[in-house]
Amino acid sequence: MSAASIMAAQPLVEVHDLSKTFDVSAPWLNRVVERKPRQFVHAVDGVSFAIERGKTLALVGESGCGKSTVARLLVGLYAPTHGRVSFDGVDTAATFKSGNAQSLRRRMQMIFQDPYASLNPRWKVADIVGEPLREHGLVAGTGGVSSRVREDALKVRVAELLLSVGMAGADVEKFPHQFSGGQRQRISIARALATQPEFLVCDEPTSALDVSVQAQVLNIMKDLQREQGLTYLFISHNLAVVRHVSDQVGVMYLGRLVELADKAALFSQPRHPYTRMLLDAIPDIHMSGRSRTPVQGEVPNPLNPPTGCSFHPRCPHANERCKQERPALQRLKGILIACHGVEEGRI
Amino acid sequence: MPAPLLEVKNLRVEFPTRHGTLVALDDISFDIAPGEILGVVGESGAGKSLTGSAIIGLLDPPGRVASGEIRFDGRRIDNLPYEEMRKVRGRQIGAIFQDPLTSLNPLYTIGRQLVETIQTHLPVNAAEARQRAIRLLQETGIPAAEARIDQYPHQFSGGMRQRVVIALALAAEPKLIVADEPTTALDVSIQAQIISLLKRLCKEHGAAVMLVTHDMGVIAETCDRVAVMYAGRIAEIGPVHDVIHSPAHPYTVGLMGSIPAMDDERERLLQIDGAMPRLTAIPKGCAFNPRCPRVFERCRSERPDLIDAGNTRAACWLHAADTKAAA
Amino acid sequence: MISSSVVPAAPGAWARFFAGDVWHSFRSSPMAIGSAVVALVCIFCALFAGVVAPHNPFDLATLELSDSMLPPAWMQGGQAKYLLGTDEQGRDVFSALMYGARISLLIGGASVIVSVLIGVSLGLLAGYAGGRIDVVIMRVCDVMLSFPSILIALLIAGVGRALFPQAHDSLAFGVLILAIALPGWVQYARTVRGSTMVERNKEYVQAARVVGVSPLRIMRRHVLPNVLGPVLVLATIHVATAIQTEATLSFLGVGVSPTSPSLGTFINEGNKQLFSGAWWLVIFPGSMLLLIALSMNLFGDWLRDALNPRLR
Numbered sequence: 001m002s003a004a005s006i007m008a009a010q011p012l013v014e015v016h017d018l019s020k021t022f023d024v025s026a027p028w029l030n031r032v033v034e035r036k037p038r039q040f041v042h043a044v045d046g047v048s049f050a051i052e053r054g055k056t057l058a059l060v061g062e063s064g065c066g067k068s069t070v071a072r073l074l075v076g077l078y079a080p081t082h083g084r085v086s087f088d089g090v091d092t093a094a095t096f097k098s099g100n101a102q103s104l105r106r107r108m109q110m111i112f113q114d115p116y117a118s119l120n121p122r123w124k125v126a127d128i129v130g131e132p133l134r135e136h137g138l139v140a141g142t143g144g145v146s147s148r149v150r151e152d153a154l155k156v157r158v159a160e161l162l163l164s165v166g167m168a169g170a171d172v173e174k175f176p177h178q179f180s181g182g183q184r185q186r187i188s189i190a191r192a193l194a195t196q197p198e199f200l201v202c203d204e205p206t207s208a209l210d211v212s213v214q215a216q217v218l219n220i221m222k223d224l225q226r227e228q229g230l231t232y233l234f235i236s237h238n239l240a241v242v243r244h245v246s247d248q249v250g251v252m253y254l255g256r257l258v259e260l261a262d263k264a265a266l267f268s269q270p271r272h273p274y275t276r277m278l279l280d281a282i283p284d285i286h287m288s289g290r291s292r293t294p295v296q297g298e299v300p301n302p303l304n305p306p307t308g309c310s311f312h313p314r315c316p317h318a319n320e321r322c323k324q325e326r327p328a329l330q331r332l333k334g335i336l337i338a339c340h341g342v343e344e345g346r347i
Numbered sequence: 348m349p350a351p352l353l354e355v356k357n358l359r360v361e362f363p364t365r366h367g368t369l370v371a372l373d374d375i376s377f378d379i380a381p382g383e384i385l386g387v388v389g390e391s392g393a394g395k396s397l398t399g400s401a402i403i404g405l406l407d408p409p410g411r412v413a414s415g416e417i418r419f420d421g422r423r424i425d426n427l428p429y430e431e432m433r434k435v436r437g438r439q440i441g442a443i444f445q446d447p448l449t450s451l452n453p454l455y456t457i458g459r460q461l462v463e464t465i466q467t468h469l470p471v472n473a474a475e476a477r478q479r480a481i482r483l484l485q486e487t488g489i490p491a492a493e494a495r496i497d498q499y500p501h502q503f504s505g506g507m508r509q510r511v512v513i514a515l516a517l518a519a520e521p522k523l524i525v526a527d528e529p530t531t532a533l534d535v536s537i538q539a540q541i542i543s544l545l546k547r548l549c550k551e552h553g554a555a556v557m558l559v560t561h562d563m564g565v566i567a568e569t570c571d572r573v574a575v576m577y578a579g580r581i582a583e584i585g586p587v588h589d590v591i592h593s594p595a596h597p598y599t600v601g602l603m604g605s606i607p608a609m610d611d612e613r614e615r616l617l618q619i620d621g622a623m624p625r626l627t628a629i630p631k632g633c634a635f636n637p638r639c640p641r642v643f644e645r646c647r648s649e650r651p652d653l654i655d656a657g658n659t660r661a662a663c664w665l666h667a668a669d670t671k672a673a674a
Numbered sequence: 675m676i677s678s679s680v681v682p683a684a685p686g687a688w689a690r691f692f693a694g695d696v697w698h699s700f701r702s703s704p705m706a707i708g709s710a711v712v713a714l715v716c717i718f719c720a721l722f723a724g725v726v727a728p729h730n731p732f733d734l735a736t737l738e739l740s741d742s743m744l745p746p747a748w749m750q751g752g753q754a755k756y757l758l759g760t761d762e763q764g765r766d767v768f769s770a771l772m773y774g775a776r777i778s779l780l781i782g783g784a785s786v787i788v789s790v791l792i793g794v795s796l797g798l799l800a801g802y803a804g805g806r807i808d809v810v811i812m813r814v815c816d817v818m819l820s821f822p823s824i825l826i827a828l829l830i831a832g833v834g835r836a837l838f839p840q841a842h843d844s845l846a847f848g849v850l851i852l853a854i855a856l857p858g859w860v861q862y863a864r865t866v867r868g869s870t871m872v873e874r875n876k877e878y879v880q881a882a883r884v885v886g887v888s889p890l891r892i893m894r895r896h897v898l899p900n901v902l903g904p905v906l907v908l909a910t911i912h913v914a915t916a917i918q919t920e921a922t923l924s925f926l927g928v929g930v931s932p933t934s935p936s937l938g939t940f941i942n943e944g945n946k947q948l949f950s951g952a953w954w955l956v957i958f959p960g961s962m963l964l965l966i967a968l969s970m971n972l973f974g975d976w977l978r979d980a981l982n983p984r985l986r
Binding site: 062063180181182183210211212213214215216218219222237238239240241243244267277278279280281282283284285286298299 | 535
């Protein structure tokens with residue numbers, strides 16, 4: 001297994017000024033006839049962070065903040081409009097475009113949110129989890145070995161993977177609809193682990209699951225991280241879950257990273273007004289009766305974001321500068337933060 | 348002790364299928380007092396949404412109420428003919444569903460939908476109905492209500508739409524509102540706004556609420572009492588503070604333990620092994636017995652009723668008088 | 675290390691099918707069973723016409739001109755040997771029905787297969803690739819839909835005749851199949867494109883992309899099995915339409931050659947005899963055509979409803 005004890009000085013994943021813009025203009029004919037302008041959505045706008053080996057970085061935010069787009073940029077499902085993603089020092093965008101990406105793809109995999117849509121309903125589990133093994137030629141059986149032997153070897157390997165996520169070896173012959181949501185998510189994890197990757201991008205892996213099932217899946221993910229030295233990028237909107245699994249937390253709003261800090265620092269001393277608002281908005285299950293600032297407004301339309309700092313319409317501390325000038329992501333007091341108020345010492 | 352507004356007694360909902368009859372709700376009983384907020388919490392397949400549907404009389408066929416009764420204000424409503432139930436729905440019982448997109452008709456202005464609801468159930472003319480509608484929109488926090496009343500649903504954002512849906516539910520001054528996952532489809536910051544709005548408005552209008560959700564945090568913030576459902580049965584019911592902080596049923600204990608909380612320092616979450624049984628394979632005796640860490644012989648053969656257990660009532664033999672006496 | 679004995683054998687595909695909802699729905703629907711039986715009987719008779727039919731109307735040696743223009747057996751002047759009467763050359767109508775149905779079904783079936791192949795491939799490509807390829811394919815569809823399908827079929831058949839005036843049988847068949855298939859592929863392309871666009875955004879396709887599977891493989895192995903459901907329904911109903919189109923073309927005289935007559939040819943020829951009072955030469959071929967088309971339509975209707983709740 002990959003050694004978890006290697007203390008590399010260089011982070012495994014580095015993202016610098018990453019941006020992705022989508023063209024959502026109306027079709028050409030409509031634009032000409034109705035005189036509509038071209039429209040763009042800056043789904044990800046200048047995001048930078050680094051993830052060290054064996055650690056978990058969580059990205060949180062509400063709908064439209066771009067965290068899922070960041071996830072897809074990292075695994076090559078989208079190509080960045082601007083900026084750079086490095087994996088182990090290598091530029092991923094160039095590799096994905098070159099068509100020679102198999103060795104890179106082996107080292108990073110993804111887990112998705114919807115357990116019902118992440119598995120092909122017509123395929124058996126053996127084929128679903130076996131696909132990465134086949135694609136990368138990871139199962140013994142080349143040259144001279146009959147395909148029957150190869151199929152059996154594949155099934156044995158798939159059964160091993162299923163056992164490692166807490167399922168039964170006999171499940172290889174079943175179809176996805178025979179499993180519950182939590183079990184399907186575990187099959188997705190088994191598929192992601194088939195190539196023995198070093199980096200897993202997890203896009204809201206437990207958001208569609210019941211609470212007790214979520215606990216099972218989160219525990220498995222933590223166990224696997226410890227055993228195999230995996231590095232995680234964990235996307236979620238649920239701050240309590242994030243607090244449980246992450247080492248570092250990044251908060252995103254309308255495509256921009258507004259705060260990035262160690263878990264303890266972020267939850268005990270949130271600095272950015274949006275982070276504070278998010279933490280205040282979480283329903284308090286223990287009803288400790290802490291005082292909370294009421295939440296104002298809603299997430300604006302990404303097609304028409306506010307000028308300057310995109311949070312200013314909802315921010316209790318906004319001033320003129322906030323309306324005009326976009327705050328840069330800076331290192332202040334040991335955290336990364338994009339806020340004029342914090343920079344100026346007002347907050 | 349005022350008479351309960353809603354009484355559900357031994358309600359049983361069945362679905363006849365070609366595999367046999369599925370019992371989706373098995374002999375559940377609970378009350379809601381006037382003005383009270385009762386939370387119904389459970390995981391997928393526990394039957395909480397079905398309970399709400401059964402009460403408003405909107406069970407999807409072939410589901411049907413097989414036995415038991417539902418009484419509203421002393422009057423039986425589970426066996427009413429369609430027309431009678433239609434009058435009860437809206438006037439006495441209002442409903443809020445999960446998806447604000449589909450709860451509003453996209454082809455009509457929200458003003459028209461509000462006025463239509465008001466006029467169906469209250470004896471007012473069109474002008475007064477419109478005034479009431481504007482007032483309701485203002486109460487639910489929609490800015491510039493006078494202008495926005497003539498807009499269409501697609502011109503509102505998700506959170507705004509849910510506010511309109513709440514306004515619609517309150518339009519005919521019902522005594523009970525059944526809210527099925529009203530905040531699940533919304534962002535966290537909007538959730539908080541909608542929860543506090545719902546709580547405040549229902550107190551002001553004197554409406555009781557049956558809040559169905561899987562989110563324990565929402566329950567903690569809003570409800571007075573909570574019923575925890577498992578496999579079509581009620582596992583535990585009691586005041587919200589007691590159920591959360593000193594749960595009596597092992598399932599509730601497991602549920603509370605598996606929720607990561609903001610002040611949590613545990614390395615591993617408490618996990619209940621296995622999964623909720625499918626409706627076709629509910630175990631004999633207590634439905635939770637295969638997964639229960641404190642199971643004993645009686646649990647596997649006899650199904651427990653709700654038994655007093657401290658401040659709550661739990662369907663668990665651990666709290667039966669003879670079990671405690673023997674211990 | 676786990677031994678392969680831990681992995682059990684799975685129930686076969688047939689076992690799963692007969693335990694499933696679709697088969698159960700079939701068993702409980704009299705209309706489905708009825709239409710399936712009728713369709714199967716017609717298909718059987720048509721395919722094995724040589725064995726089932728009492729006479730071979732195309733074997734000139736067996737024809738007796740003295741037996742021409744006989745009415746059906748139950749009428750005055752009819753003979754039991756020729757159950758549904760004979761035509762002006764002494765050919766038995768009952769046998770001719772089966773031989774004619776064979777040609778009709780073969781052409782109808784082949785056209786549908788060609789249509790499905792073209793339509794599904796183009797639909798998959800348009801739905802998965804998107805962008806300009808999608809636009810081009812959809813505009814081609816739009817153009818094709820703006821012509822009445824009979825006109826297109828006539829055009830192709832006419833062009834075929836002009837290009838190959840000798841009209842060898844097999845070539846005539848091929849041209850005819852093409853003529854019926856070409857207007858028909860558009861419906862498949864559109865349906866498959868819509869389903870493909872839905873499936874493309876699903877996470878199992880994205881997972882395959884992350885693994886590094888090539889787009890062609892994804893289209894073929896992941897998306898295709900999930901979009902074939904509606905195609906099956908359309909194809910069943912399309913067979914009925916194709917047979918009717920072939921009948922129309924043959925009726926108009928641009929269909930099959932007279933040496934291998936189809937039901938349409940018989941209707942055409944029988945029509946000419948109508949004024950002489952020989953109604954059986956038109957009514958029976960027409961009824962056979964109706965029976966085949968109706969049973970396939972009803973079966974397709976049932977199939978659409980049976981597959982729907984599962985697709986939901």
